[in-house]
Each structure stands twice: as C-alpha cells, then as structure tokens.
Amino acid sequence: MRLRHVKNAFEIIENNRDIAIENPEEYKGRWRESFNKPQDSSLSVEVGCGKGKFLSTMSEENKNDLFIGLEMMSSVICRAITKVKEKEITNCLLLNKDCEHILDYFKEGEVDRIYINFPDPWPKLRHEKRRLTSPRFLEKYKTILKEDGILRFKTDNLDLYNYSLEIILPLLKDDKRFGEVEYASDTIMTEFESKFKEMGNPIYFIEGSFK
Numbered sequence: 773m774r775l776r777h778v779k780n781a782f783e784i785i786e787n788n789r790d791i792a793i794e795n796p797e798e799y800k801g802r803w804r805e806s807f808n809k810p811q812d813s814s815l816s817v818e819v820g821c822g823k824g825k826f827l828s829t830m831s832e833e834n835k836n837d838l839f840i841g842l843e844m845m846s847s848v849i850c851r852a853i854t855k856v857k858e859k860e861i862t863n864c865l866l867l868n869k870d871c872e873h874i875l876d877y878f879k880e881g882e883v884d885r886i887y888i889n890f891p892d893p894w895p896k897l898r899h900e901k902r903r904l905t906s907p908r909f910l911e912k913y914k915t916i917l918k919e920d921g922i923l924r925f926k927t928d929n930l931d932l933y934n935y936s937l938e939i940i941l942p943l944l945k946d947d948k949r950f951g952e953v954e955y956a957s958d959t960i961m962t963e964f965e966s967k968f969k970e971m972g973n974p975i976y977f978i979e980g981s982f983k
C-alpha cells in the first residue's frame with residue numbers, strides 16, 4: 773500500500789514537470805523572467821509547504837506575483853501539485869527539495885517574502901539543526917531575501933515559538949511584529965493552521981525584515 777502510494781506520488785511529480793521543477797538550480801536568479809513575470813513582481817517562497825493550501829490560494833489571489841513552495845516529502849508535495857494543476861494556477865511552482873539546499877535555488881536578494889508555516893517542532897535538542905527556524909536556516913533566508921524582504925513564521929507550538937523568538941528577534945529590524953495571531957475573516961490559512969485553529973489552539977507568529 774505504502775509503496776503504491778509513493779509510486780503514485782512519483783508519477784504525479786514526473787507528469788507535471790511544468791509545475792514541479794526538477795532542476796531549480798537552472799533558474800537561480802532568473803525565476804521571474806523564466807516564468808513570464810516582470811522584474812518588479814513579487815517572489816514569495818514557502819518552506820515546508822505541505823499540501824499547498826496556503827500557497828495555491830495566495831497564488832490565485834495574487835496572479836501577478838510568483839509563488840514557489842519547497843517540500844521534501846514527495847508523498848505530500850504531490851497533493852500540492854494536484855491542487856495547483858486542477859485549479860489551473862500558472863504562477864505557483866513546487867520544488868520537491870530539502871530546504872537545506874535553498875541557496876542553490878535562489879540568488880542573493882532574489883526573494884521578497886519567505887513563509888515558514890507550522891514547521892515540524894523537532895522538540896529534542898539533538899534535532900535542533902532540523903528546525904526551520906534554527907540559526908543556520910535563518911542565515912540562508914537572510915541571504916536570499918532582498919533588503920526589506922519579509923520573513924513570516926507561524927506555529928501553534930509554544931516551545932518552538934519561544935525558541936524562535938529568542939533567535940529571530942535580535943536579527944530583525946525594529947518594525948518587527950510578533951505574538952498571538954489575531955484572525956481576520958479573509959486570512960488565508962494553511963492545512964495545519966485550519967486544523968489547530970479548529971481545535972482552539974492559540975497560534976503565534978513572528979514577522980519582520982532582517983537588519
């Protein structure tokens with residue numbers, strides 16, 4: 773069952789290479805021109821985009837901008853690919869890649885916004901390096917974000933929030949914002965966010981641009 777599921781995921785990825793970019797290194801520094809967007813259009817990246825609800829909705833609502841999601845699990849990203857394909861979205865690309873190598877895919881200062889939505893908390897200290905808000909990942913985000921580009925992180929995990937606050941806040945400019953999310957009726961939510969919110973969990977965020 774598991775094998776068949778994975779085989780199906782690989783098929784979905786292989787059959788949709790217009791969306792599921794195989795060699796993102798080839799587009800480094802050229803994403804906008806390669807996908808017919810003006811140089812002044814906004815490029816947003818979601819790391820660990822999961823099944824793509826947030827990214828596909830953002831893409832639909834901001835057709836002039838480009839959205840790119842990284843997700844290392846093929847069995848998960850295939851759901852995002854199917855969503856984007858079925859909705860005929862043309863400004864959303866998906867990379868079945870580990871965020872570890874993000875510097876190979878985006879040039880210095882190329883990205884306008886980075887979203888880290890409900891990343892795995894990796895609670896054990898020996899796994900700290902895997903947290904998508906650990907210092908080594910933040911260093912990479914800072915490199916690819918343009919001056920005044922925005923980093924936004926959301927989680928329902930209080931320990932991860934507190935860990936991230938301590939690391940991220942000193943790196944951000946004074947106009948940073950953080951705390952518990954106050955929802956507006958039109959907030960675009962991720963899969964995990966809808967689930968946690970329905971359960972009544974408080975959701976925390978950190979947003980700002982690097983110094």
Ligand SMILES: C[S@@+](CC[C@H](N)C(=O)[O-])C[C@H]1O[C@@H](n2cnc3c(N)ncnc32)[C@H](O)[C@@H]1O
Nearest residue numbers: 820821822843844845870871889890962963964
């Ligand atoms: C808890 S899920 C959240 C998914 C989605 N952002 C949401 O809010 O619904 C975290 C996702 O991040 C992915 N992920 C974790 N570490 C990653 C990495 N280093 N590179 C790419 N994806 C990663 C996982 O495979 C998983 O699908």
